[in-house]
Amino acid sequence: MARILVAVMALGVMVTLGVVSAQDDGASGDETAMPPYTRTGADTCLKCHDETSEFPVLSIFRTPHATVGDEKTPFAGLQCEACHGPGGEHGKRVRFGQERPPIPAFGDNSIWSTDRENEICLDCHRGSERMHWEASTHRRYDLGCADCHEVHDTHDPVTVTAEQTQVCLDCHVEQRSAVNQASSHPIRAGKMDCSACHQPHGALTEAMLSKPTVNETCFGCHAEKRGPVLWEHAPVTEDCTLCHRPHGSNHPALLTKRPPLLCQECHSRAGHPSIGRTGADLPSGRASGFLLTGSCTNCHSQVHGSNHPSGSNLSR
Numbered sequence: 001m002a003r004i005l006v007a008v009m010a011l012g013v014m015v016t017l018g019v020v021s022a023q024d025d026g027a028s029g030d031e032t033a034m035p036p037y038t039r040t041g042a043d044t045c046l047k048c049h050d051e052t053s054e055f056p057v058l059s060i061f062r063t064p065h066a067t068v069g070d071e072k073t074p075f076a077g078l079q080c081e082a083c084h085g086p087g088g089e090h091g092k093r094v095r096f097g098q099e100r101p102p103i104p105a106f107g108d109n110s111i112w113s114t115d116r117e118n119e120i121c122l123d124c125h126r127g128s129e130r131m132h133w134e135a136s137t138h139r140r141y142d143l144g145c146a147d148c149h150e151v152h153d154t155h156d157p158v159t160v161t162a163e164q165t166q167v168c169l170d171c172h173v174e175q176r177s178a179v180n181q182a183s184s185h186p187i188r189a190g191k192m193d194c195s196a197c198h199q200p201h202g203a204l205t206e207a208m209l210s211k212p213t214v215n216e217t218c219f220g221c222h223a224e225k226r227g228p229v230l231w232e233h234a235p236v237t238e239d240c241t242l243c244h245r246p247h248g249s250n251h252p253a254l255l256t257k258r259p260p261l262l263c264q265e266c267h268s269r270a271g272h273p274s275i276g277r278t279g280a281d282l283p284s285g286r287a288s289g290f291l292l293t294g295s296c297t298n299c300h301s302q303v304h305g306s307n308h309p310s311g312s313n314l315s316r
Ligand code: HEC
Pocket: 038, 041, 042, 044, 045, 046, 047, 048, 049, 080, 081, 084, 086, 087, 088, 090, 091, 092, 093, 100, 101, 102, 103, 104, 105, 109, 110
């Protein structure tokens, strides 16, 4: 810890000049008068926020935000105040019984609006990845960057595949139960995360999918389903979710229903009846092969389309 503190101090001294000369108010604000910045940046903050703090303040020096020599990081500029805003007033000594002027904490009690806090992060992180943040569902529901990201932590769980899912599922209870169903993508096992299909920062697509359509999203990993095939099955070309639930299902292969019910959502029962019959009630007296096989896919095995010259009925 001592070593880190020394590094911090050195850094503080290095950039003190920059801190003092920075006169811009950080963000366009709805708040009125801006308090001043501290004169010595992090050095001031660390006088009170040290290793005895309950909140892990210091671990931020082991994150990419404190990479020494990267002039784009907060610590090359206003340091703590690059995110928390001017702390000149907050960092002063206060008399006994007097209240310490607040400083934005990115939490429920923060003195800034969520949008304003997000703007601080976006000033450095707009990029292509967060181009659609303003229009995103998460932004519309007032999520902040800090609802998912833990910037003070040496590792930010939401950026780690095996841990991201927990962050998302804390809020998304419907998907939590889905991924625990019998058939699901290997999400539970920690081998796949939500951002394999979604762009949590927003996208101009249905359900913030990371590719333009549902099918393009699926083809990213199931390329063999893209075709082209000689004999297409119309719903497959249209939308995989006509038959599959992406998050999980109690039917095999993530299906919305089991065949024959699945197939009969669209195909008339008239052609091949699928109610189990003994045969006695059939004119021929023989049980129907269409029924006793139990599933349409026993014969129509190529539900995703066929490349066989005579595969028009998707059976080979
Ligand atoms: C003189 C001591 C002192 C200094 C210097 C100081 N703080 Fe604080 N800070 C506190 C105390 C005490 C609290 C606990 C909350 C309170 O009493 O308002 C606090 C709370 C905070 C909080 C949480 C606010 C909340 O609403 O939960 C943040 C964030 C914070 N400080 C950041 C900073 C930053 C950034 C700096 C440097 C610019 C800084 N502090 C400098 C004493 C200090």
